[in-house]
Amino acid sequence: MITVTPVAALYLYLDWRAEKRWSESVAMLKREGETLSLMDLMPPRLPESENFAALPELRGINIIEEGDDKKGASGAKRQALLDLMSGLEKITPRMYQGITLGRSPDWSEIMAELKTASFITDLPPMGKETEAFKFAIETRNPLLKVLSEASSSYQDAEWVPAMRDQILPKHLAALHVPHYNAIKMTCQALNLHAIAAAESGKASAALDDYRTISLLSKALVREPLMTGHLLSLLNNRNGLEIVWCLLKQRRLQESGLADLHAVLSTFRPEQSFQLGLRGELITGVNNLDALATDPDGNGLYALAGMNVKNGDIRSWIGRAVPDSFFTESRAAFVELHMDHFMLPMKRGGTWDVVRQKDTLFEALGRGGLYDPPFERFLARLFLPLFITAAERTLHVEAMRQQAIVACALERFLIANGRYPEHLDELVPQFLASVPLDPVDQLPLRYRQGDSGRYRIWCVGMDGVDNDGQVNLGPGDNPESILSKPHYQGDWTWQYDPVPHLPTPSRLSPPLGGLPQGDWTWQYDPAPQLQIPSGLSPPLGGLPPPSEPLGN
Structure with missing residues (x-):
């Protein structure tokens, strides 16, 4: 006679109930056309002749040799990519305020920083900073130019070996992506070089850099990993600063603008x-x-x-x-x-x-x-x-x-x-067709400005059209607020700079909460806001500043 204890009976019941619920979940996945196999999400293999990431400088950067990410040819290639940003780390945040704030880089400040970091030995003459920066980064990092000039021959990229061709760990939490930081540093260096090239009149070089960033990001998102998507977002968001610089300076002719449009159209976040x-x-x-x-x-x-x-x-x-x-x-x-x-x-x-x-x-x-x-x-x-x-x-x-x-x-x-x-x-x-605002699904807003340019805007997280007003609040750090749920302003494309706002020690929002505004791309300056002194912080204090997306 088999005796079942109350504890055993409870475990049997819990197992039965859990398996029934799991079977229902699997059935729902099947009805929706979803899968529980990572390999089912892999795209078709990209021919090597069409694969930018099959270049010798990039091949194998996604694998670890002998259990050590610094060993072998793969480790050496990753290190070469990481070194592209050596000496440039401190200037990066200052380069990424065009789209959000309509501000060009302060090149005199940047060159002074580079001299302090021994990236350059002498300060260039006033007005020659962008040419000097471009020359310095090309001299120290010839690999950057190799990748950039090769990009025009390709339209897609996939890491070699591709994820489908590797033996994945049984537990996917142990999956290694040793190349991600190297790609991040490479794209940051390409951004810096491109912005300098755009502002010094070398539009074709800037366009090549932007195309290279797009190709490296394509390789990231061919793999079904959220971390790859987030790194691609970072790279492409910063790459849009290149677009902003090129259009602000009106450096491109019709053919170059058509090429730029084509590259933008291939990025689907x-x-x-x-x-x-x-x-x-x-x-x-x-x-x-x-x-x-x-x-x-x-x-x-x-x-x-x-x-x-x-x-x-x-x-x-x-x-x-x-x-x-x-x-x-x-x-x-x-x-x-x-x-x-x-x-x-x-x-x-x-x-x-x-x-x-x-x-x-x-x-x-x-x-x-x-x-x-x-x-x-x-x-x-x-x-x-x-x-x-x-x-x-x-x-x-x-x-x-x-x-x-x-x-x-x-x-x-x-x-x-x-x-x-x-x-x-x-x-x-x-x-x-006119693109739609991704929030309210209405056509993008547009208006010509008094300066002869224009502004383009989308409503922000609040879903309210505030006529293109950008409301950063204190702190002057756009990436700490614009994509946050509490932001009440527009997302705006603009070329005339948004004024710097002071950062008072004590501040509270006006009655009714934070100021209203949209996400806007514009060329006319936003009005100067006066921040009264002696105000108290909101309940709970100000939100802590976050790391800029450009970092």
């Missing part, structure tokens, strides 16, 4: 965000599988950032967690991921994800990380991070659409000797 979400769905389920088979019982604690040694009482508790907990957690992760990310993306794109974030936080529970329902532990840990990624994606997509329209406006000017009264005049010769 919302598509790469969706691919990254699919990859994170698979990785999340894989992580839970790894935790379920963890022989030491320490995986849950490690995931929460806790260091537990074998033999610790918590290790014994970890081993006692029933399998049903991990099965329920897999199902909960899939359900929440699908309901609040994949399905909204399919219905209405990234904005649908962002605007429904409150329902996500309600579903996750308002308690802490370790509060019930416990099976939502992993979802609580990771899903809120994807909301931040969605907000950044939305902002960069808005800037990309503005850049496309700005290129079309300059082409219209060359053809007609004037800017159009309305964006509809750009269709169909320069645009297939």
